[in-house]
Amino acid sequence: MQLYTVTEIEQTQQDLPYLIEVMEWVKSFLARHHPNLGRPGPVCPFVPYALKSNSIQMAVIRGNNLTFQQLEEIVKCYRDIFLQGDTKDKEFDIYRAFLLIFPDVHINENFQLIDRIQQKLKPLFVESGLMLGEFHRNTQSSGLHNPNFRPLRSPIPLLAIRFMVDSDLPFLQNPDDDPYLRSKYLEAYLKRFAHTSTDKAKLNTAYQALALAKEQIQEILINS
Known part of the structure; x- marks a missing residue:
């Protein structure tokens, strides 16, 4: 059973449009093939099963009144939560992911903030066997099989946390x-x-x- 306070309901109402938009992007872009990808299969080969196994979790982080250091600490806290997550079979850990959504960055178009957080925290995440990916509509990161393809472009800025894989x-x-x-x-x-x-x-x-x-x-x- 889940009980909600009035404040929690109001916060959920505010967050829901962003959660739905990112969820639809995951389903329609990451989980599907793109003609410019440069290889067969979906943009992210792990996403279809992650969706099927319900292994993707999302959070909306409002950053209007937060400093860079505060946002950094929030992302680090999600790293700790991710590492504490437990699955019955460790081989399925590679399908787990957290998507941290930053709608205020989208509104203010301060996409460098996402890049700065990712660059600052990537060493900490990699040291823990994790990857921290930055996604927003202006990212210039290119695909491995087609340098003209931009697989990390998303409708709303976000950071993705997942376990490192050999690829x-x-x-x-x-x-x-x-x-x-x-x-x-x-x-x-x-x-x-x-x-x-x-x-x-x-x-x-x-x-x-x-x-x-x-x-x-x-x-x-x-x-x-």
Whole structure:
């Protein structure tokens, strides 16, 4: 049974349009194939089963009167809640996701706020075996199979929390990232998959990318 206070009902009424809009976007875009995707299957291959298993949860975060630090702490709290979540079978954890919706950012078109939070907190999330993705209508992040496709564009700004999967390697070895940061990402990736992944090619690529990052760090230290 679920009981609601008047305040909770009023808050739900305010949040519901944003929840519905994002839910429809997940169903009509992420869970389906797009002709510009560059590969077969849905935009996100995990979403169809996540929808079927009811593994996606959403929250609306109103940020008009919150500082960047306060929003950052809220996202970190959701990280902790996500890690505390329990499933009967751990192999299905990869289908779990939190979508944190920021409608006030949408109204004010301050999309850089979403990017800043994601960039600031990504190392913390990766260290915990998680990924933190930024979505809004102006993101320039391109698809892995088609550089002209923008899979991270959403109707309302949001941050997505999910567990890291072995196919996330390209997002963790970006040569534009600082080598110190890249090294931490790749170490977290290998810690998670070195003894569980059957994709030896990906593991070898990760080890090579980590060795390169460490070489670059050494060069920085020598030249500093």
